[in-house]
Amino acid sequence: xxxxxxxxxxxxxxxxxxxxxxxxxxxxxxxxxxxxxxxxxxxxxxxxxxxxxxxxxxxxxxxxxxxxxxxxxxxxxxxxxxxxxxxxxxxxxxxxxxxxxxxxxxxxxxxxxxxxxxxx
Amino acid sequence: xxxxxxxxxxxxxxxxxxxxxxxxxxxxxxxxxxxxxxxxxxxxxxxxxxxxxxxxxxxxxxxxxxxxxxxxxxxxxxxxxxxxxxxxxxxxxxxxxxxxxxxxxxxxxxxxxxxxxxxxxxxxxxxxxxxxxxxxxxxxxxxxxxxxxxxxxxxxxxxxxxxxxxxxxxxxxxxxxxxxxxxxxxxxxxxxxxxxxxxxxxxxxxxxxxxxxxxxxxxxxxxxxxxxxxxxxxxxxxxxxxxxxxxxxxxxxxxxxxxxxxxxxxxxxxxxxxxxxxxxxxxxxxxxxxxxxxxxxxxxxxxxxxxxxxxxxxxxxxxxxxxxxxxxxxxxxxxxxxxxxxxxxxxxxxxxxxxxxxxxxxxxxxxxxxxxxxxxxxxx
Numbered sequence: 001x002x003x004x005x006x007x008x009x010x011x012x013x014x015x016x017x018x019x020x021x022x023x024x025x026x027x028x029x030x031x032x033x034x035x036x037x038x039x040x041x042x043x044x045x046x047x048x049x050x051x052x053x054x055x056x057x058x059x060x061x062x063x064x065x066x067x068x069x070x071x072x073x074x075x076x077x078x079x080x081x082x083x084x085x086x087x088x089x090x091x092x093x094x095x096x097x098x099x100x101x102x103x104x105x106x107x108x109x110x111x112x113x114x115x116x117x118x119x120x
Numbered sequence: 121x122x123x124x125x126x127x128x129x130x131x132x133x134x135x136x137x138x139x140x141x142x143x144x145x146x147x148x149x150x151x152x153x154x155x156x157x158x159x160x161x162x163x164x165x166x167x168x169x170x171x172x173x174x175x176x177x178x179x180x181x182x183x184x185x186x187x188x189x190x191x192x193x194x195x196x197x198x199x200x201x202x203x204x205x206x207x208x209x210x211x212x213x214x215x216x217x218x219x220x221x222x223x224x225x226x227x228x229x230x231x232x233x234x235x236x237x238x239x240x241x242x243x244x245x246x247x248x249x250x251x252x253x254x255x256x257x258x259x260x261x262x263x264x265x266x267x268x269x270x271x272x273x274x275x276x277x278x279x280x281x282x283x284x285x286x287x288x289x290x291x292x293x294x295x296x297x298x299x300x301x302x303x304x305x306x307x308x309x310x311x312x313x314x315x316x317x318x319x320x321x322x323x324x325x326x327x328x329x330x331x332x333x334x335x336x337x338x339x340x341x342x343x344x345x346x347x348x349x350x351x352x353x354x355x356x357x358x359x360x361x362x363x364x365x366x367x368x369x370x371x372x373x374x375x376x377x378x379x380x381x382x383x384x385x386x387x388x389x390x391x392x393x394x395x396x397x398x399x400x401x402x403x404x405x406x407x408x409x410x411x412x413x414x415x416x417x418x419x420x421x422x423x424x425x426x427x428x429x430x431x432x433x434x435x436x437x438x439x440x441x442x443x444x445x446x447x448x449x450x451x452x453x454x455x456x457x458x459x460x461x462x463x464x465x466x467x468x469x470x471x472x473x474x475x476x477x478x479x480x481x482x483x484x485x486x487x488x489x490x491x492x493x494x495x496x497x498x499x500x
Contacts, residue, residue: 008253008262012246015494022348022490023239023483026341030232033340037332 048097083114142400150175162300173395212274218383220362238483241449243425244269248418269418270488289398294415319467352493448477
């Protein structure tokens with residue numbers, strides 16, 4: 001089998017175009033996949049936050065009343081007491097949900113002792 | 121008299137009486153390659169085994185690559201049987217399994233635009249293909265020579281065994297030698313094609329990639345690429361299986377084996393048998409010199425393709441993308457990414473391009489496999 005230079009040039013241009021097209025489509029696939037998965041991840045994280053919020057509401061109905069020091073909250077949850085230092089409950093719930101999501105351990109099986117904001 | 125006869129018989133049966141000057145040259149080449157692998161540390165894992173294969177195959181009367189005689193129970197040479205793994209495309213695919221288990225596709229998932237750089241850096245494949253055609257090689261041979269520009273040894277071996285097996289030793293040696301020489305080939309081109317201002321660009325930190333994304337990536341790439349180009353199934357399939365072993369986190373032992381024991385064993389078999397195909401009667405020809413020259417051209421064009429597309433992305437992103445990461449689009453993981461890092465840091469000491477360059481670098485592996493699939497579909 002032999003081909004002319006013109007055919008060779010056409011094959012080279014065609015092949016390079018196919019390589020580009022395949023990787024372009026792959027780009028779209030990866031972008032779409034990432035967006036979808038991140039949405040699913042966000043949805044499950046916000047569900048977990050809501051769940052955590054509910055748990056907090058049930059066990060610690062009045063944050064102001066739960067703590068005497070305004071900076072240190074002590075929140076009772078199903079598995080014990082949780083100290084919140086310079087952290088509001090919503091942020092704490094978010095952190096707990098993220099830890100649960102990342103570690104793949106259900107919130108009901110995790111035990112948080114305290115959550116403290118680091119000073120800069 | 122009997123003593124002299126015995127000495128004559130030993131001499132006649134020894135390799136010393138049978139050796140030709142061409143074999144002596146090949147043995148000399150093997151010594152040079154062994155020197156480069158041990159002293160200069162040029163891709164020693166493969167170059168040392170390839171060089172020893174060259175040495176073994178050119179020692180006369182050893183018969184290590186001999187086929188079993190027809191109609192006889194006598195076995196063939198040891199390397200003849202091991203070579204079946206190359207001939208049938210088994211070793212390159214198994215090496216891809218190991219590479220997949222070792223590769224972190226996170227940077228590519230975080231910034232998928234690296235795929236464009238991986239595609240642009242395949243320019244050398246098709247440039248060398250055209251030049252090889254002009255030099256009188258058949259399209260199959262030209263395609264096999266062109267794939268050197270993919271800077272991916274297993275892919276080059278995989279395609280060459282299918283299209284032009286007689287050129288395998290020259291192509292494999294050229295591919296691995298130039299991969300080792302990337303720190304010398306790329307920097308002059310990088311400095312020539314980019315301005316200091318472009319090289320100084322500090323890129324934004326990549327976003328974090330979730331575990332779920334990492335797990336879904338190899339599955340999506342496998343389904344998409346193999347449906348589109350079934351001929352790349354052995355390479356992409358194994359690459360992504362290895363990566364799924366790594367990312368799933370549930371088969372630690374398999375992942376460990378793929379990236380250590382398995383890839384090491386296959387590297388030994390692949391290197392020695394590819395080297396053993398470099399017999400004097402086949403290797404010492406003007407075509408070998410042409411292939412070595414074309415390999416260099418392919419590498420240079422691939423680097424240029426990646427850099428020029430990097431410049432386009434620099435311009436389109438308003439100066440946020442450093443074009444130096446484009447040269448990493450030639451596979452050669454992670455050597456090409458390291459070269460981008462070094463050049464970036466020379467221009468701006470506080471520049472850390474390594475992770476940014478890893479995206480195009482691993483995209484180059486996919487790109488060269490896709491290019492090989494296209495060439496195989498066209499000329500196989």
